[in-house]
Amino acid sequence: MPSPVRRLAGALHRRPGLRLAALLCAPMAWLTLAYLGSLTVLLLSAFWTTNDFTSNIEYVWNTANFTQLVSDPLYRAVALRTLAIAVGVTVLDAVLALPMAFYLARVARSATRRLLLVAVTTPLWAGYLVKVYAWWVLLSHGGVLDWLGGTPGFGVPAVVVTLAYLWLPYMLLPLYAALAQLPASYLEASADLGARPWATLRTVVLPIVKPALLAGSVFTFSLSLGDYLTVQIVGGTTQMIGNVIADNVTLNLPLAAAVSCVPVLLVVGYLLAVRRTGALESL
Amino acid sequence: MHLSRGARAALRLATAAGLAVLYLPLLVVLVNSFNASRSFAWPPTGLTLRWWSAAWQEAGVRDALWTSVRAGLGATAVALVLGTMAAFAATRHRFFGRQTVSFLLILPIALPGIVTGIALNAAFRTVLTPLGIGFGLFTVVVGHATFCIVVVFNNVSARLRRLPTSSEDASADLGAHTFQTFWYVTLPAVRGALFAGALLAFALSFDEIVVTTFTAGPGTQTLPLWIFANLARPNQGPVVDVVASALILLSALPVYLAHRMSEERDPAPRTRQARLP
Numbered sequence: 292m293p294s295p296v297r298r299l300a301g302a303l304h305r306r307p308g309l310r311l312a313a314l315l316c317a318p319m320a321w322l323t324l325a326y327l328g329s330l331t332v333l334l335l336s337a338f339w340t341t342n343d344f345t346s347n348i349e350y351v352w353n354t355a356n357f358t359q360l361v362s363d364p365l366y367r368a369v370a371l372r373t374l375a376i377a378v379g380v381t382v383l384d385a386v387l388a389l390p391m392a393f394y395l396a397r398v399a400r401s402a403t404r405r406l407l408l409v410a411v412t413t414p415l416w417a418g419y420l421v422k423v424y425a426w427w428v429l430l431s432h433g434g435v436l437d438w439l440g441g442t443p444g445f446g447v448p449a450v451v452v453t454l455a456y457l458w459l460p461y462m463l464l465p466l467y468a469a470l471a472q473l474p475a476s477y478l479e480a481s482a483d484l485g486a487r488p489w490a491t492l493r494t495v496v497l498p499i500v501k502p503a504l505l506a507g508s509v510f511t512f513s514l515s516l517g518d519y520l521t522v523q524i525v526g527g528t529t530q531m532i533g534n535v536i537a538d539n540v541t542l543n544l545p546l547a548a549a550v551s552c553v554p555v556l557l558v559v560g561y562l563l564a565v566r567r568t569g570a571l572e573s574l
Numbered sequence: 575m576h577l578s579r580g581a582r583a584a585l586r587l588a589t590a591a592g593l594a595v596l597y598l599p600l601l602v603v604l605v606n607s608f609n610a611s612r613s614f615a616w617p618p619t620g621l622t623l624r625w626w627s628a629a630w631q632e633a634g635v636r637d638a639l640w641t642s643v644r645a646g647l648g649a650t651a652v653a654l655v656l657g658t659m660a661a662f663a664a665t666r667h668r669f670f671g672r673q674t675v676s677f678l679l680i681l682p683i684a685l686p687g688i689v690t691g692i693a694l695n696a697a698f699r700t701v702l703t704p705l706g707i708g709f710g711l712f713t714v715v716v717g718h719a720t721f722c723i724v725v726v727f728n729n730v731s732a733r734l735r736r737l738p739t740s741s742e743d744a745s746a747d748l749g750a751h752t753f754q755t756f757w758y759v760t761l762p763a764v765r766g767a768l769f770a771g772a773l774l775a776f777a778l779s780f781d782e783i784v785v786t787t788f789t790a791g792p793g794t795q796t797l798p799l800w801i802f803a804n805l806a807r808p809n810q811g812p813v814v815d816v817v818a819s820a821l822i823l824l825s826a827l828p829v830y831l832a833h834r835m836s837e838e839r840d841p842a843p844r845t846r847q848a849r850l851p
Contacts, residue, residue, distance in 0.1 A: 300751035307667065310752075314663035315675070318656040318723065322678050326690075326720050329697035333689070336696055390588035398577070398585055407589070409829055414596045416825035418781045420801050421818040425599035427805075428606060435602050438616045459596070488577055509684065517686015520783065524805065533688045540692050540788070548696070551689045558685055562677070 337548035348545060356549035366535070370553055373531040376451055377515040383455040384462040384511045385504060392463055393496075396470035408467070415460040423524050426453040430525055445527035453525050454515045461514070462507035469503035470496070505565045513558045600822050607812070607819040629816035638800035645711060645786075645796060646779040649718035653775045654768065656719070657726025664727075665734040682721040687784030690721065695788040709791030717789035718779040725778060726771035733767035766835055773828055797821075 293301070303310045337356055340349050360366050395407050414422070429435050429442075430449050436442035443449055473496065481491040497504075519533025532554050539547035577585075602616075610620035629635060660679060664672055682690055694717045698709065707713075741763070745755040783798035790799065801817060804810040 296753065297751050300753050304746070304752050311663055311667045311669060314659045314667075318660040318663075319675070319678075321652075321656055322682075322720070322723070325694070325697075325716055326682055327678070328701075329693035330689075332697045332700055333693040387592055390585050391592045394585040394589040398582060399589075407593075409833065410593055411596070413825055413829050414600060416777060416828050417600060417822045418798070418818075418825070420781075420783060420798050420805075421603070421821050422599065424801070424805065424814065424818050425603045428602055429599050433616065435616050456595070456599070459592075488581060513684050513686065517688055519688055520802070533686060536688050536692065540695070544692070544696065547692060551686075551692065554686045555689055562680070562684055566673075566677075 333548045333551060336545050337552065339545045341543040341545055356546050357552075359546070360549050360553075366550070369530050369532055369535055372447075372529075373516060373533075373554075374557070376447065376454070376531065377512050379451050380454045380458065380515040381462075381508045381511040383451065384459050385508070387455070387459060388462040388466050388507065392466035392470050396467050396473075411460060411463060411467075419457065420520070422457055423453055423521050426456065427524050445525050447526070447529050449525040449527070450522055450529055450531075453521050454518060455511075457521070458511040458514050461510035462504075465503040465506045466500060469500040473499055502568050505568055509562065509565060512561060513554075516554050516557060603815060604819045604822060607815040609812070609815070625812035625816045629813045629820075632813060634795070634800060635797075635813070635817060638795045638797045641711065641794060642780055642796040642798070645714045645718060646776045648711070648715035649722050649779040650772050650775045652715065652719035653722035653726045654772055657723045657771060657775075658730050658764075658768065660723065661727045661730035661734060665731050666739075676727075679724045679727050683724050687782070688788075690717070691785045691788030694720070694785065698789065709789065710794050711790075713789045713791070714786055714794060714796070717785045718782055721782075721785070722775035722778055725774040726768070729767040729771035729774070730764055733764045737763055769835055770832065773831060777828055 303313065336348070338352050338354065340351065340353060340355050341347070342349055391411070395404055395411070399407055426449070430445060431437070432442065432444070434442060477495055477499075478491060481495045486494065517533050519531060519537045522529055522531050522534055532550060536547045536550050539550065605618060606616075607625060608621045608623065609618040609625075610622045611618070660675065663669075664675055694713070698707075698713050702708075702713070737760075741759055742755050745759045746752075750758065781798065783796075783802060786796050786799055790796065795803070797817070801814060804814050
């Protein structure tokens, strides 16, 4: 008579369906209960309202929050500003990361490359708040930039620069990986066929690193889209969607929930659009 | 691609400038933690070690650090188990909805932290609070684990995709059952990926502030929450500088560990190849 463990192992071995179910049930249960469940609670609460006088939630189904969201020009301005900042950060990071990744992957010698990779990844571990704080120190009046000749102060430029700084390694690393895997023969073939470096870059390199560029942009775009702490610290009076949500959480949760749908729709839409290119596989 | 001397120089310059931008702000914080004046002033008027000893003696910092470590360990443990199970399911099986599973795994980290945070907050309040489970370390661990699963999943899946199933088949042919094969053959082969995933999960949890804000009770303070609470207090400036500097210096540790892991992992394929006829 085989032991119960061996019998269970045998059953799992013979039936792949059972094995799959056993492997999937715990992670899916966690994500469905803890995460999708939470998101559902949040979405449902967007259809309730808060009493203006008592600040109590009234559990009556209505779409007042969404109507307010669409009709109030303030929300439209904040949403557009947020989108512009997220796109700006993504473009800035792509422009900064491409030459660095190219140098690391294709120009630097292997000993230098190892050293540079360490140098690039180490600041990634320093922590979100530490890095935002560092920029607060740099940008503040009486700070280093002021001493060097003038600080832009706290506002939208400070937010874009700080966010681009925060997420740069997330753009750099996928680009580096893609460029390092690029077969050298492609570049040689392109050169043999008479393409100048610039043409090779545009017609050979960029199409191949496109999935990596998009993978990096998933991070830079969605992380910027939802940020509110960086804006609080270096944004001055600037508001992004995240700030509107954060400001309403305690006093008007239904409104905060309705506003949350904006970044959720944007990010999910972006993920679905990017998924077709295979970018999510290289995350 | 044959690059001209000028193009190479331009690329080298861009890389050097990029690195300078990456390090300059961190360097300023580091120098500032030794700044003798209490109120922030650049350039420093003199250098002192007294803020470092003041920070060391601050109980709030030590308590927050300990809370962060416990939350990180808890979230990492949950993420390791669930992420590994999901990785095995997604790489070793073909099934309907596989894309949906990976999408569901990415979602908690792709959606803005504030949405994840307030969703968990609303759910905990409606479900857990009536059951008598209050906000605290437990809810923080649940929140962190939710977005840490994906990093373990990514690392382990990447390793599993490259791992041929032949050694597992051989193990089964030699009479080992599913669990023995997992324990003696598969687990040692994915150990490096598990470690890398755990390291990333812990770092992610240790650094998280937004989800923590909405899932920690009033009595639970992690290190990022402590830093944020003290950013606004002018007389705490030097201590915040020291804590930030300590974290900057500590960031070399995971890089070193990851480097050691990759050195340990590199020779393995070579030896395996050498043994094959």
